[in-house]
Amino acid sequence: MNTAVQERPSPTAATPAARVDAIVIGAGVAGLYQVYRLREMGLSVQGFEAGSGVGGTWYWNRYPGARFDSEAEIYQYWFSEALYKNWQPTERYPAQPETERWLNYVADKTDLRKHFRFNTRVAAAHYDEAAGEWAVQTEQGETFRAQYLISCTGMLSAPLNNTFPGQESFKGQIFHTARWPKERVDFVGKRVGVVGTGATGIQVIQTIAPQVGSLKVFLRTPQYIIPMRNPKYSPADWAKQGQRFEEIKQRVQRTFSGFEYDFTNGAWADLTPAQRTEVLEKLWADGSLALWLASFSEMFFDEAVSEAVSEFVRAKMRERLKDPVLCEKLIPTSYGFGTHRVPLESGYLEVYHQPNVEIVDVKEAPIERIVPEGVQTADGKVHALDILILATGFDAGSGALTRIDIRGRGGRALKDEWSQEIRTTLGLQVHGYPNLFTTGAPLAPSAALCNMTTCLQQQVNWISDCIQSLRQQGAKVIEASQALQDQWVSHHDETANKTLVVKTDSWYMGSNVPGKPRRLLSYIGGVHTYRQHCEDLAAGGYKGFDIR
Template identity: 35%
Template sequence: MSEQTHQTDYEVLVVGAGFSGLYAVYRFREAGLTVQGFERAEDVGGVWHWNRYPGAKCDSESIYYNFTFSEDLYRKWTWSSRFASQKEILSYLHFVAEELDVKKHFQFQREVVAAFYDDVNELWKVHFSDDVTVTAKYFIAATGCLSKANVPPISGIDQFEGEWYHTGDWPIEEVDFKDQDVAVIGTGSSGVQAIPVIAKEAKSLTVFQRTPQYAVPANNYVYEHDYIDSVKNDRSSIRELMYSTRLGMPTDRREVSALDETKEQREAVYENAWTKGGFVFPTAYNDLLISEESNATAASFIRNKIRSTVQDEDVAEQLCPEYYYAAKRPIFDSGYYETFNQPHVTLVDVKQEPIEVLTKTGIQTTKTLYDFDKIVFATGYDGITGSLFKMNIHGRNGQSLQEHWQNGEAVQTYLGVATNDFPNFFMITGPQSPSVLMNMPVAIEQHVDFITDLILNTREKGSTNIEVVQAAVSNWSKECKTIADYTLYVKTDSWYTGTNIENRKSRFPIFVGGFPMFKQICDQVIQNEFEGFVVS
């Protein structure tokens, strides 16, 4: 390969084979670009390949948690229940890969260890763990927002002689908890889903909780055939609804403040939402994430539900959160609180009894040595930026993305798809996009279409190089912060703010304005000849 002629192995290089990667490779291929996808796993699936932990389910309703760009694809697949399991979602992604015939454009078990922008030859050099380097004009991160597992820095983890797992990196082989003494560390979404399932098998289960959670019933149920048929026959209307709602999926959100109704009316609304389950509860009123007073009504309702469900009063109080409801990721459960009524299940509050070290036989806290056969880390992810930093990406003049964004504490992008000084590098549902605050497949379709159209528009102008204007990045970042500062999100520590990662200062790199507003802004950028981007 002659660098003087600016030759590359591919026009577009895509990293990741989940929802983002599959659609990106398909869309770029259909646009006539030479594209190659790379995935560190042995097959497609992205986060759903790794998240095989017991009880793993999606919290978006399944009829909306799929691609809608193709009517043929939409009609051919049938979901079994309201909230799909990991296994079913993984099957869906395999189905999509086959139907779109994109697997032949992927190389599997190929992990990116570094990527450098070559200023002289204006191309990306991407290095893999097998010491192979691949070049491309466009470098696309389809790595998702939650793909870098966060294993807390607890000393002694290497000396534990039992088996330990992380919910975000679960083995393909089924894990047997029968007749085992098991610990689960963490009570976020994956912990809340896994704990009731593990409790059914384990001889004993000890849950180590740092922060209690507001969990609302999922109320999962099997779909009727007639309902599924009606959904398949109404794809266009459903797609229009998905693209016109804040969350990227239809909800029963009531455009009224919680303070505009009496206590009795609110209790009836919350009770109805609790019974329906899922996102009906967090969208019961339109100001739960804006007004502290409104939020307090929802939080109080859930705490009362916890107290009426958990029989041990002390345990119930330990399970009651005190922060703002839904300012962390809303969690939908299936029997989580009821699990603590079982005699073989124990709750340990690590704020009162911190973990000191893992020993050969288990966990030593400041008060007790607990012996375990297996330990499950349900400690979440280094969200939003972790999967990007993991690839060790360097832009102009060799500056790393970590340096550019001050290790995640000063994230700045334009529309969540690009950042300055990293030419021809694009992120799908990247920082400062709506991403994790909405139904991801909708965001992914919109992002991939935007990036594809941007590249094609640039090529029509006789160029291949795309950069972002610094002012566009600064203005977009200010806009994101201005909107977020009106909400309770920024007043609550969570993986949204990055404070689940040790020694990281709080930041909130998500666009809170809702998907319709975001799409309208992107459409305006397109109409203005991709304002904010420059080609050379």
């Protein structure tokens, strides 16, 4: 079996001290900013990154067609107006190579690389109660110690790549989208299979379809889609965005989703059918996620509204698909629009009109195993392939942390606790793990329920300000109390259980991972509401935290 080339760990040129004030795991959007903030506060910081460079999601996810679905003007850092204005996005939704270049630009302009050890994966992090420190061990066997440990490992960074039995027997090439090789993959004339039709699978399918000899899409759950409108940005266009820097910065911090748009169309019940349709048509034409995150919030709570919006989208899809068989396979009916993560697409539906594209319905005949020739389904068929692409998603939210051996007070293991129930305090701390802070973690808004740069920067700022407050007090340790954590989990669940999202099986609920405890992984009360909770805790002197 030929697989994507994995980079071998090797020491970097920098040889940091074995003990520092803070250790940061990850060099993505959050990790870079977290190191920047701590360094500016005068702390010694050591960052670790499994990849060979910065970028996080935009380093690992280099599959064909990978690109933003947040607008370039809001997927930004807000700590430097000069950084914002001096970067030049080429389009509204830049592709992966441009985004990776942007994060390298940020790292270079702020001189952050020297604080990271690349090609270094963290294997374990154990809290030393006597010393009040975290002992962090890398896969190379090195140990580093720090007062504070901050995880910036990402919401979607633990790929489900060992999904089917027999994968090692496949004679062709097999790739997971989240571990795509840097080298070009040749699809021309090849028999290609794609497993998974979420946002990633859709981007891959629409991108490679014109190149392949044949394409088999192993489809289980069809997706609602929104056509992407992706105009090019000239330098003059970006100069206009730069003039709005402060306006946009303030706006995204107070909307429901951390995007610039919000639910401002009035109540569904107050509008006539014609007015509702006018709103939906306008947002559909915008070619963004606004139809989902800025049309009518009632679609998350009211089944009748959900069905009306869903039928609007289904009708749009039927217009493009035409073929009744394709409509039956590709248009969702078993769940409502917006209760799954909604992808933007460019010509995805039209791919299925190509004579060399075939849908393999794995709801009717599930994949049983991978065999040397290809994919064997439950009906006994073997689908012969040269290349197999697994767009099978992630162990979202919790997976990146449970794949590290994290142990807190009394040797308690985070993996064991979260295998029973996933609990956090605002996604920022976990009771029982002193001085461990987390970004992009469960029970905080993230991963499409929030524009990630908005939410990650807010969490980094809260963590940094909290550490600064501790230092000013002369305190050494902070840990969320059991009572505070219980209070947040209760609020999170109460908020989630009012929505239709919890009634739908998706990675939002952990349903894609066998045995994973069921709980909505992202806070759905709104970015503005979450921010207020965090601000109130800080203004109240971090009441509910054990500080000593």
